Amino acid sequence: MTVDIKTPIHMIDSNSSLSRALIYLIEHRFWSESTIESYQYDVKLFEKYLIEKGYEPTLESGQHLSLVTKWIAEQTETHTAYKTILRRVAVLSSLYGFYKELGITHTNVFKAIRVPGEHSNSLSRTLGFEDLKKVYGAIEYLKTREVHLEIPSKLLLFTGLRNHAITRLTVNNIVWDKELIVYNEPVKNSKNKYQLLPLPPIFFCELRKYVENMELKAEDPLCYGLKGYPLKNKQLNVLVNRINDYLNWNGESRVTPHGFRYSIATLLDERGLPLDTIKYLLGHSSKETVQIYLKSNARKIMQIRTELTKVEYELEQSLSRNREEKAQFIPAESKDMNLPYSEEFLLQLSLNNPKLLEQVMMNHYKQ
Structure with a gap:
């Protein structure tokens, strides 16, 4: 295809169709015919997906992290080749990166997306809020059966920390007066991932009581497996599988520890948190001190804390309703x-x- 018509930049805005936006991008690139055709095909494919989901095929519609995550998940489920998905994400990332630089779009979610690895067998589904309610209820029930997995499970749920990060946490990572966790561990071949993670109030109280009851010292590991040993990756998988087994989640229904990371990011995106705030929760490279970091990121921390508090409240409410429903079956003499x-x-x-x-x-x- 040869593009002859020049599209003035003022004719492009966030409500422009992806195809129209692509025309303007092509005019400013020295691409071969085959590259142009490939871009057009992938953009049309994403437009079709947006329409199927009830969205307009515009630049604005493609800025939703949850929507893009589901698009990639659906391609994975239909066994689309890894390299094909990777190419499509790169095409859309190129398009959105161009318009972000021009100030027409405010973000490029495709740059934040990670396509599941070619040989990965640990892809986890993303949990919706109703699923999270079930997980929350499972944690509560298992606790009554002396299966204590609430601390690592809720850390996964509320922080989005990776497996290795959960296993490396010590009591010293808790900033008690700020009600948050500091994670600052060097990553091999990478910059330090420095995170300040606000915790919702009820869970933070649980965490305080847990540390006191366990008589943990500052340098002690924060999380332990079912046998009482410091938590390792395999033990974390065992804990999450207890939840899967209780909920009878088998096959593709099962969730992995890493699935909680996808889930909290998607949930916060669906609730309207800005992408830069969600990316902050998932990890940020920095060498700043805690106080400087708190000051410079106060808005993001407050946004996350506020939304997590709402999430926790709704989860606690679902537990209360479950208890009330069970109470209806208690014999009258007991009541x-x-x-x-x-x-x-x-x-x-x-x-x-x-x-x-x-x-x-x-x-x-x-x-």
Whole structure:
């Protein structure tokens, strides 16, 4: 194809179709006919996907991280060749990178996307919010059966940390007065990944009690496997598989530890957090001190903390509803037991001060 018509840049904006935007890009590149045809084919393919999902095939529509992630996942599920997916992502990244430089688009999500490796067998599906509710409920249930995996599982869920990062955390990584975790580990052949990860309030309280009850020191590992040894990658997989088994998630339904990373990024994107804030959560290269980093990234940290608090609240609400539904099946005589205080208060007392609870109940039944 030979492009003869010059498209003025003022005719292109975020509402322009991808095909029209590509024409202007081609006019400023010295590409062969085969390259142009390849670009046109891949852009048309993405436009078709957007239309199928109910979106206009515009530059604006292609800026949603969750949408692009699902596009790649669908290609993987239909066994599209790894190199083909890689090429399509590179084409769209080139298009969006061009218009980001011109200030017409505000981001290039294709640059943030990682295509699953050619020989990778660890690809995990992305969990929707209803799935996360089930995971949250599974963690709660397994805890009642003395299967304690809530700390590493919720760290995966709320921080998006990679497997190796979870296993390297120590108590010293917690900044207690700021209610966040600092992760600053050198990565081989890479810059340091320096992250300040805000934690939602209920989980942070759980974490504090956990450290106190375990009597952990600053240099001690933060996470442990089911047998009580410091957590390693294989043990982390075992923990997540306990959740898979409880929820009867088999085959493609199973989730891996890394799947939580995809899931929190997708969830925050769907809830409207800016891409630069999500990328911040997933890792940032820096040598700044904690205080400087806190100051320079205060807005992003606050955005993440606020949204994670909302997510946690909704997950806790789903647990409460489940408890209420189960309570409906408790025999009437059990419900009518004469208790000195509400069941909820006594439950909290059992967690915070079991000795006091014992004394209260003994005094009550002596009366």
